[in-house]
Each structure stands twice: as C-alpha cells, then as structure tokens.
Amino acid sequence: MILALSRTELTLLLRNKTAASLALAMPLLIGALLMVNGPSGWTFIIVLQLVMMLGFTVYMTVTTSLVGRRQDLYLKRLRTGEASDQVVIVGLLVPTIVLGFVQAVVLLGMSTIAGAPLPERPLLLLLAVAGGAAMCCAVGVATSGITSTPELAQITTAPFFFALFGGAIWTLVSDSVDYRMMLVPGGQVAELVKAAWGGPTDNVGLAVVSLVVWVAIGAALAVRHFRWEPRS
C-alpha cells in the first residue's frame, strides 16, 4: 500500500512543473554553479550541495506538496480508505526522500568527476544525508500543518530553511566548532560531512544527538499540528 501511495505521489510530483523544477533542477543547477565558482575547498562545496538538496528537495517539497494535497482535499480522500494515517503520510514522503537520495548521489558524482576526493568515512556521509532527510521530513510535515496554502509555504518554510543554511555556513566558517553550532539544523549536517572527509570527529556524537533531537522535535510538532483538511 505504501508503494502504491508513493508511486502515485511521484507521478504527481513530476507532473507538477513548479514542484518538479524546485525539487530537481534547482539543487542540481546551484550545485553545479558552486563547483565552477568554488574557491573554498571541496568540503565547503559538498556541504552546500547537500544542504541545498535537503532544503529544496526534501524540506520545501514535503511542505508544499502536503499543503497542496490537503488543499485539493486529496488527503481527506486518502483518509477514507484502508491505509492508516501513518501509512498515508509515509507513502507521501517516500518519493521525496528517494529524490533527495538520488540527487545526493548525482551531486557527489559530479563533484567526484570534477576532482573531489572520495570520503574517508562514508558512513558519516550516509548518516548526514539520512539524518538530515529525516529531520527535514519531520519538520516539513509539521510546517505543512501551520501553512494554509501552497503559496504561503514560501513564507512559512523560510525560518527553518535559513536556519539550515545558516547553521551549515556557521559551522563551515568557524575555526573552532562548539555545541552552539551543533544545535542549529544544518550545523550538525555540515559537521558530519566535514568529518566524513577527514575533519575532526570530536563533535560527531553531539551532531548525531542533535539530529535525533531535531527529528523528535519535528515529529512531535507534526503530530500536534498536522491537518487532514483545510481550515473551513
């Protein structure tokens, strides 16, 4: 049943040109531009590419598409069927997560071809991508609950979106990384990616804890705020 929901959701994502270009073209384009103009070393480029993927492809797509499906009263319909509430939500999230992973692979492939070294600790890279995607999904579901129309999603997604970028850049430019940066979403992702490419591992534990906490916060807010039908 999850597969059926996901397949339909993927079809819908790809048929909506705005959503598809936001989720697919944007991060790839900017990711490519970063490589051309990237004077700051490969870690910097790869962190920004992955954060871009998390922000655009996962976080914004999850929020916007859930709000759109709710607006279309499609969520309400799905709720009348046999699938449980959890299955419906997971079914709708899977395509976005898959798109995010595919994009991560493509971006890393592009960087590798352009001369980036391979990660020394690939597990940490996987953790950054998977944990970051989980966090963005959870917070995205929560954000959709407080967003009444797909247009408004551009505003409601801004705080977390910028926190994600801000946290990543803060961590990248700081000479000594401490717990404050690890608490910001994006900060932990950046730290894990840095560690994957041979950076210091002192903060890895804290970064993982922070990711787990952010997923928990997002999930709690999602349970509290998620709505199946538009406010009437």
Added chain:
Amino acid sequence: MTNPVIQVEGLRCSYGDFEAVRGVDFEVAQGELFGLLGTNGAGKTTTLEAVEGLRKATRGTVRVLGSDPLADRRAIRPRIGIMLQDSGFPGDLTVAEMVAFGQSISSRTSDAATAIEALDLAHRRDVRIKQLSGGERRRLDLLLATLGRPEVLFLDEPTTGLDPESRQHVWEVVRGLLAEGTTVVLTTHYLEEAESLAERIAIMHEGRIAVAGRVSDVLARQPARIGFDVPAGFDVSVLPMLYGDVVHEPSGRVEVRTGELQRDLGELLDWARGDGRVLTGLRANHASLEDVFHAVRSDEKVMSR
C-alpha cells in the same frame, strides 16, 4: 431489528463549544438504504463522519458491522465504502490512473473497465481529472467509493450539483448495489432522492432526529393537499364542510390540507358537479417529504417562540 449493520446510540459530537450532534439514535438493517435528511447545518455530515470512523464522538456509541469504526478501523475499512460530501482528487491524474490507484490501495478486487463503464466515464478515461466537469468528478467519486462492492456504503450528498441525467445515473448504480445486498446510508437534501431510494429515513434538525420511520409512514403522518384555482372575489364559505383546513391564498387558489384526502376530495367534486363548476388547476396529492420538512422546521419555530 435483528442484527443491524449499523447501530448508533446517544451520539453526540462537538466542535469546541458548539455541539453539532446532540443525541442521535438509529439502526440500519442489512441491505436497506437509510436516508439521513436535514437542512444545511442539521448535523448530517458530522453524524455520518462519526459512523464512518472519521470523527470521534463526544458521547454515545457507534457500531458498524459489530465493531467500533474508530478503534477497529483496520478491520472495518476493507468492508466499507465512503463517499464524502467534499473530497478531492489529484487533478494531474487521469480517470483511468485514479481508478487503478484506487484499486491498488484497496483489498477488494474489482474490474476497473466495468466500473468506469457503469458510471459512464469510459469516454473520459484518459482525461486528467482537473479537466472533468463537476458531474463527472462526482461520478468518479462514487466509482471509487463503490470499487469492489463494499458491504456498507456511505454516501454524503452524492448528487448535490448534478444535472438530472447524472442524478439518475447515480441512482441506478445505488439501486444496483442495493440489489446485490449492500447496505447504504445516504444523506441528501433532495427530498425526491430520499423518496425514490430510501426505505427508512430520519430527518435531522439542529443536531437531533426530529422525525424518523418508513418513508410511507412518515408521509402518512402529514396531511395531504388538495388545491384548485378560484375566480377573483370567490367566497370560501360556499364550499362544502371539509375535514381539512381550507386556506384561500391571495394568488386566487384554494389549498386544503387534510388528513382525509379521499373524503374531502369526494365532497369537493360533488359540490363542483352540483354547482356546475370546473375546478381549474385541480391537484390532489399525498404529503411530500417537503411538507414533512417544513413541518419539522415550523415546529421548531413554534417551540422556540
């Protein structure tokens, strides 16, 4: 009622401080069509949502096929079909894709082509849903709710906004399901729909059931009507003694509301023949559900005065 498929007892539902359903009881037997009628805001949809397991009751109990529709959702959903009053589609899918998707998330087996044909959507099967007319969308909605013939079908205003032809189509499909043994609960504010499909009805008003029973019994409790045109300056005192109430309307028409239709009609016809009158625009009919509806509403007005 032996082994009712649906049992509702003392159902109450609130939205914050507002109590939309204020103590509703009814039962629906296997294979019957039960009509839930009422004005907008009477609480029909809220009642139905509680029975479907989409809304938690504040108080009271609901049993569908012997189980709690909310707690035993997993067991009940494969056996029921739900057509909401307002439910949407992903507009970018085609009709055929939507039906295939509906099949893939249902454990009931069904034949897509037959279902599409039955609701007269075969010529639209490759059209995207956003390009369908309102009536076509509503038929697709019914198609999805009835895929694989559920044991119990809930229809919330299935024909609202449909043209007469589409409405007939929907009625035919519903009759077909009834003939195969499906139990149907239908809400509507089209009285002729309830008259033509329902065996038993309940009329809701302000969160309660005001009138309930077999359609024929509910109608029999209301006076019948006789009406005819009279010339200007007509004096109603020349009419024979009638059992019912006589109203001389300013439009130049006499309306009789009577519990003794045959007797009063006979008196009137005798009088007209004796007087050599032609009763133009003569009509005699049983109460309609519309009359029952109005009676429910005017009772309420009297009580609130």
